[in-house]
Amino acid sequence: MNIGITIKEKILHLQKLTFKKFHKSHIMFESSTYERRRQALRNKVQSGIILLLGNNEAPANYPDNCYKYRQDSSFLYFFGQSHPGFAGILDIEANEDIFFGNDVDIDDIIWMGPQPSIKDLALQVGVKKSLPLDQLKEVVGKAIAQGRKVHFLPPYRYDNMMWLEELTGIKASMVKKYASLELIKAVVDLRSVKEACEIIELDLACNIGYEMHTAAMRLCKPGVSEQYIAGVLEGIAASYGSKTSFATILTQHGETLHNHDHSHTLEVGRMMLTDAGAERISNYCSDHTRTVPVGGKFEGRQKDVYNIVLACHGKALELTRPGITYKEVHLEVCKVLAQGLKDLGLMRGNVEEAVAAGAHALFLPHGLGHMMGLDVHDMEDLGQIYVGYDDETRPSTQFGLASLRMGRRLQEGFVMTDEPGCYFIPALIDKWRAEGMHLDFLNYDAIERFKDFGGIRLEDDILITPDGSRFLGEKRIPITIEEVEDIMNE
16 A cells, blocks of 8 residues: 555645635734744754644545544644645754645635635744645655754644654554654653733633633533533534534533533533633633532532632642742642641541641542643644653652642743532442541541532633732632622522
């Protein structure tokens, strides 16, 4: 089987399925922004060529019916064009960039209308040299023949794994192992610190998040289906020009951390957890979570647990600033959680010792937050160990703390989530109790009475500023008990 021909034909075919996506190609920022980014990347990689592959269309159920297209985020960051069938090369020694793609033919124009040329698309992002896609293999092959290093990022789509096999000769099943660590670290270093133009886009994405979450609060009534509200939120995101930034979590079973089941009808006495975000037409993301009482009134233990999580949320914002590690912030937030649960009689003993032992993780088995930007979990495709950690701060193997995606020391310009929670997971409670886990710190008899509670999570997106941090977005989504009840009962 000739894989090269197969891949090329597939790309050409999928280009013709994009219809209006290519029309009036838009770019996010000025061409100088992309020129500056590519030069900065060349400065961080010592030698060779950098190969950046864009994404292709992905058929949903038959070839001509594709999932909503999403360009690769690193390709967007350096080359700015969001359309299938593109690739780019940065030649370090020659100090030259090349943009690869195919011009449309008359068949394409019939379906899509007149389209900009590849040359024009390249010039829009400050690239003077453009070539047809079928010359990419020649350029890469020449570099390999010259003994030059070909740097590429770890692929996460199988078609690009096969494409890399065609271009480099490395088997598709092995290409991830040959991804350039030098390039990964360089891209992480650049994309981690958000430019002013990016912060504007992130603020705008959070504005859409505000509309989504306030709509969910107003719709949270007994007898309303979870699916209906989730559908409304997806419609709000799409109406602003793009989509949700991830599959919406909306459920009255918040004890399941990533619950994508929307099959239930809201009931009085339950709480609805909504973890949802928007992705702008520029592909910058938002990610917020709110947990609200069905029917619009916090009662008894709902109020007690909610105020604990709210205090955790406030503690994170209080501590978050340049120079501190997010692992330190996480652990301090865990102490607030443990103290609050101790006050309720669910935990006991010394709070610092309890957190050090990981006893609190029964209620908070995930980390405080993650990086955000062009991806809702920014750059996760490059390896979380490189995004959220560094040589100074290393991940833990302790239950709960091991799930902390972002632990490294914070810098001005970082954007991340602050998302503490408190969950009562019956299966986990039963397991730990049967195993006698942390008996010095956990009051299982009292915890047993909360097994029907569900879970609470609160999440905002924060920007690290020169002397602290701030929430992103023009308006903060209602979060205090009074604010939530007011909007739910308008």
